[in-house]
Amino acid sequence: MTKKITLAKTSFETKEFLDHISLDCVIFGFHDNELKVLTLQLKRTLENALPGGFLKKEETLEEAAKRVLKERTGLDQIFLKQFKVFSDPLRSKNNPQKPDYIDDDLPYDLDFFAKRFITIGYYALVDFTKVNATPDVFSQKCEWKNITESSNYILDHYEIIRDALEVLRLQLRHQPIGYNLLPDKFTMPELQKLYETILGRELDRRNFQRKILSYKILNKLGERKKGGAHKSPFLYEFNLEKYQKALNEGLSGTW
Amino acid sequence: MTKKITLAKTSFETKEFLDHISLDCVIFGFHDNELKVLTLQLKRTLENALPGGFLKKEETLEEAAKRVLKERTGLDQIFLKQFKVFSDPLRSKNNPQKPDYIDDDLPYDLDFFAKRFITIGYYALVDFTKVNATPDVFSQKCEWKNITESSNYILDHYEIIRDALEVLRLQLRHQPIGYNLLPDKFTMPELQKLYETILGRELDRRNFQRKILSYKILNKLGERKKGGAHKSPFLYEFNLEKYQKALNEGLSGTW
DNA sequence: TATTATTGTGTGTAAATGACACAAAGTATG
C-alpha cells in the first residue's frame, strides 16, 4: 500500500474540489412494499456507503448533488432536498476513502481525503424502476437496501439515513409525496402502502382514500389494474399542475 | 490600504479555522410587538450583516454557532436550529470582510477571506430583554432591526433572514414556540401578538386562546398584569416539562 | 358455483375549527 504514487491527474489532484466539504445523498426508492435506499459497497473494505461527492469550485451544492444523483442513477429531474449538515469533527477520522485505505491503482491526492470533512445531507425520491444503479470509482457495487438494514455503514452514514427518514416523515405532514416514488400509473392501495411504509404504521383504507382525494392532486383513470388476484383496483395518476401547487403552498396546516 | 501587514497572530492567521466554511445566525427577538433580528453594522462600509463566524478545527457547527451566539448576546442556553446551507459560488465574491476592505489596523490573514465560502444558516430565538448586544471585531455596532427592514445587508444576508423566517413559520405549525422569545411571565395577548407577527396575519383572540390552551403547555398564574390601560390580563408561564415534550413529539399533525 | 380476499363506497359520532356576542375591568373625560 504505497502512499505517494499518483498515476494520473484526477479531479482530486487538480484541486477541482473545495477542501473540507462533502455531500451525501439518501436516495429513497419504493419497491415490493418496502422503502429502500441506494447504497454503494466499497471495493476495499466491502462496507456500505451512501452515494456522495464533493463540491467543485464553481458549482452550488444543489448542482453537486444533482451531479452525484445523475452519476449513480442516470436520472435527471428528481426530487432533491437538503436536510442537515453533519459536522462532528471526528466523523471523518476513519474514512475508508482516505489514502491509507483505497486501492493502490486509484489515482488520488494525498492530502484531500486526510482532511476533516463536514458533509451536507440530501435526500432524493426516485422511481425505483427507472434507476440504473451505477457504482462510483471507490465502489464495486451499487444496490438498493431496505432502510431497516443498519449493518455495516461507514462513518455516520446510517445516522444520515435515519435523519433523512425523519425529515421525510415530517414532510409528509404538509406536502404531497409519491410522484417521485411511484410509477406514472398506480393504484390507491399502492399509494397507501407507500404512506404506511414511510410513516411506519397502518392507516385506515377508507379514511386514507378520502383524505388523499380531498387534496385534489390525483386523476382517476378509467382503467383498472388487471392481473392481480381479487377485485381489480382503479389506476390513478398525479395531476402534476396541482401537485406542484401543493408542493409550493403546503397541504393541511392549521396556522 | 496595505495588504501585507499582519500585526498579531490572530485566529485567522494561525489557521484555527477551516477554510471555505462559515456560519451565520439569524437571531430573532420580540419587542414592542415587532419581530426583530440582531444585526451588526460593519466598521468600514457601514453595511448591515448577520452575526456569524467560522468553524474551528475541533468543534462542531453547533458549537461554533453557540460560540457566536454567546459572543453577540451574552446568552448561553438558547433555542438554535440549523436551517439551510447557502452555497452559491458567487455569494462571497463581494465580501466586505475581504482583506481589501477591512481596516488596516485589523490583523488578518490574506488568504482566508479571499476564499469562496459556503455558509450554514442558523436561526435562534432569544428573549429580547436578556440580550447584551455586543459587536464583533469587524463591526462598530450591534443592534436590533425589524425583519421588514431589508436595506443594506451585505452578500445574501437578507435572503438568509427571509429564509429563516419562512422556516420559523413552518415550525409554528407543529411545534410550540414562545418560550425562548417571551419573558418568563407573559399574557395571552402578548403570546398572540407573537404568533401574529411571525405568521404575518391576525388571529381571532378567542379561538387562539382555546387552541393554545388545548396544547396544555401553559400554566395560568393567579396574578394579573397590572399597570397597563384597560382590563388587566392574566399572566401565564410555560410548563417546561410539557413544552419540551411537545417540542419532541410535535403538536397537531394528522399524519 | 361457491369461496375467499380485496376493492369501492357510504354512514354516524366525536372532535376541531371558525364566526361571533356579551359581560367585566380598567383608564380617560367631563
Add this chain to the structure above:
DNA sequence: CATACTTTGTGTCATTTACACACAATAATA
C-alpha cells in the same frame, strides 16, 4: 363621580374535519 371607550374573560352555535366502522361488488381459484 358618572359616562364613554378600550381591552380582556368567557361562552355559544354552525360547519368542517377526523375517526371508527359495515356492506356490497369484483376477480381469481377451488
